[in-house]
Amino acid sequence: MVTIAVDRVRRVAGEVTDPEIPVLTIDDLGILRDVRIDGSDHVDVDISPTYSGCPALETIQADVAQRVRDAGYENVTVNVVLSPPWTTDWMSDAGRRKLREYGIAPPRSRGADMRLLQLAVECPVCGAAHTNEVAHFASTPCQALRRCGSCSEPFQHFKEH
Amino acid sequence: MTAVAVDPAAVYTLRHADDCLVLSHRLAQWSSRAPSLEEDVALTNIALDLLGQARALYTRTSELDRTGRSEDDHVFQRDERDFVNCLLVEQENGDFAVTVARQLLFSTYQLETWRALGGSTDRQVAAIAAKAVKEVTYHLDHATQWTLRLGDGTAESHERMRAALERLWPYTAELFETDAVTDDVVARGVAGDPQRLRAAWDSSVDQVLREATLERPSTSWTPTGGRRGLHTECFGYMLAEMQHLHRAHPGARW
Ligand SMILES: [Zn+2]
Numbered sequence: 275m276v277t278i279a280v281d282r283v284r285r286v287a288g289e290v291t292d293p294e295i296p297v298l299t300i301d302d303l304g305i306l307r308d309v310r311i312d313g314s315d316h317v318d319v320d321i322s323p324t325y326s327g328c329p330a331l332e333t334i335q336a337d338v339a340q341r342v343r344d345a346g347y348e349n350v351t352v353n354v355v356l357s358p359p360w361t362t363d364w365m366s367d368a369g370r371r372k373l374r375e376y377g378i379a380p381p382r383s384r385g386a387d388m389r390l391l392q393l394a395v396e397c398p399v400c401g402a403a404h405t406n407e408v409a410h411f412a413s414t415p416c417q418a419l420r421r422c423g424s425c426s427e428p429f430q431h432f433k434e435h
Numbered sequence: 436m437t438a439v440a441v442d443p444a445a446v447y448t449l450r451h452a453d454d455c456l457v458l459s460h461r462l463a464q465w466s467s468r469a470p471s472l473e474e475d476v477a478l479t480n481i482a483l484d485l486l487g488q489a490r491a492l493y494t495r496t497s498e499l500d501r502t503g504r505s506e507d508d509h510v511f512q513r514d515e516r517d518f519v520n521c522l523l524v525e526q527e528n529g530d531f532a533v534t535v536a537r538q539l540l541f542s543t544y545q546l547e548t549w550r551a552l553g554g555s556t557d558r559q560v561a562a563i564a565a566k567a568v569k570e571v572t573y574h575l576d577h578a579t580q581w582t583l584r585l586g587d588g589t590a591e592s593h594e595r596m597r598a599a600l601e602r603l604w605p606y607t608a609e610l611f612e613t614d615a616v617t618d619d620v621v622a623r624g625v626a627g628d629p630q631r632l633r634a635a636w637d638s639s640v641d642q643v644l645r646e647a648t649l650e651r652p653s654t655s656w657t658p659t660g661g662r663r664g665l666h667t668e669c670f671g672y673m674l675a676e677m678q679h680l681h682r683a684h685p686g687a688r689w
Contacts, residue, residue: 326566327487356491357562359569409473410577411480415570419473435569 276311284309286345287319290337293330294414297376300334304364307355317342317350322360324435325415362435374398379405379420379431395431397422407431443619444557445499446519447626449509450616450662451548452492453520456510457670458541459485460677461528470531477577478534484570491563498559511681515671516664523606525661525670529599532585532592536599538578539643544610546571547635551627560625579643586647593648600644601652608657610636616662 287309288301300306300321307320319338323331335352342350362381370380379398382390394403402424409419417430462482469475493509504512523541528534549571552564585592611633613621620626644651660666681687 323487323566325484325487325570326491326563327483327485329483356566357558359562359566409477410573410580411473411477413476415480415483 279311280309283311283317283319283342283345283347286341287338290334290341293333295373295376295378297372298369300338302366302369302372304366304369305334305360311347315347315349317347319350319352320355321352322355324360327415360435362432365432373432377429378417379429381432381434384434390434395420397425397427398429399427400425405429442499443616444560444623444625445496446616447620448492448496448499448560450519450521452489452496452509453518454524454541454545455485455489455492457518457520457673458524458537459483459489460673461524461526461537462534464528465534474531481538481574481577484567484574488563488567488570491566495557495559495563507681511678515666515674518666518670518674519662519664521606521609522658522661522667523603523610525666525673526603526606527669529602530595532595532599533602535578535581535585536596536603538574539582540603540607540640542571542575542578543636543639544607544632546575547632547639548627551632555626556624582643582649583647586644586649596647596649600649601654604652605654605656605658609659609661612659612662614662 284306288299288306290300292298292300292303303324305322305324307322308318309320310318312318319342321331321334321338331354335354338352339350363384365381373380375398377398379395382392382395384390395405396403397405400422402422404423405420406423407418408421408428411417412419412430416432416435418433419428420431421428459482462478462485465478466475469478490506493504493506496509497504523537526533526537546568549564549568553561553568555561555564582596585596587593611629613629617626617629621628641651658667
């Protein structure tokens with residue numbers, strides 16, 4: 275029973291979206307770390323920030339708490355867990371696909387040896403592999419600005435982190 | 436400050452929190468004024484990372500010193516003599532070359548510091564540092580790219596970069612100072628020995644300067660005092676600007 279309840283809370287909490295990239299849920303991002311329910315129905319949810327200064331974190335905390343309360347649990351604590359530090363390797367395949375469809379090049383995957391499995395950052399508009407970094411940072415710290423060498427469109431790239 | 440002996444680890448985390456906060460504020464002063472839109476975005480993103488690191492460290496400081504001070508108390512309710520940041524981070528932005536030089540010198544120091552703190556016996560500090568390493572690696576890369584471009588650029592950019600390094604170099608000696616606080620935290624395995632960081636810092640900075648066709652300035656003047664609350668003149672002005680709103684309207688909220 276407890277695992278069914280935990281799974282349900284986890285699903286509900288995981289549906290909270292990132293206010294800065296609203297196509298991604300926190301489950302897609304991989305920042306939802308753990309859900310626990312104790313004997314007196316107190317819920318603990320652990321989440322991790324993408325970057326130390328992520329301004330979306332407080333909104334996400336509040337949204338998670340609200341959703342868990344809406345699911346019938348009055349007592350909920352949303353903890354921020356720093357260790358081990360979040361990495362883009364925890365982003366789900368669904369999250370990567372949604373990012374691409376949204377027009378943001380997803381972070382490239384890394385193998386067990388931390389080397390990138392795919393070298394090119396592909397243009398999310400035309401799919402060309404020939405793209406260049408224009409600026410290290412973009413509208414958020416987690417993204418860089420790039421331009422496509424084929425269709426010339428500028429686009430954002432969710433940096434490997 | 437109370438007369439009760441404070442845990443040296445709390446003083447140590449406060450020093451690094453103040454470093455992050457003060458540099459974050461200086462970088463934020465470039466907002467809407469940077470040489471290009473991309474650079475505006477880059478500098479303010481770095482400022483945001485540093486602010487996040489500062490917040491985590493202020494929270495840890497209050498746990499260690501048991502004062503219960505909030506992040507806002509630390510930032511807005513302390514006076515100049517209570518801040519224990521190094522002098523390097525408070526130096527004015529100057530022209531863009533000064534900002535780049537400050538970032539190169541400080542990010543190199545910060546990266547080595549966070550790497551060492553990743554193995555801290557204080558698990559919360561270790562977690563904050565492990566998170567920050569990734570961010571600062573990016574800051575340093577950014578500063579390095581600009582140092583190469585300006586140093587190995589035009590005669591004008593080279594001269595400005597040279598002058599910037601000469602202006603800021605004296606403040607780097609303070610980064611590696613030891614005192615009773617660092618002796619204590621090093622002995623307890625909370626932090627790495629600042630003097631050990633020196634060798635890594637030297638070789639890293641020297642390599643960038645060499646590639647950028649810049650020379651390491653030589654100076655015998657090594658101002659110090661930041662870690663004891665003794666700051667350079669420009670810091671008071673920065674603090675007044677940063678704290679004015681909060682103090683003029685106590686308890687104000689968005
Ligand atoms: Zn394209």
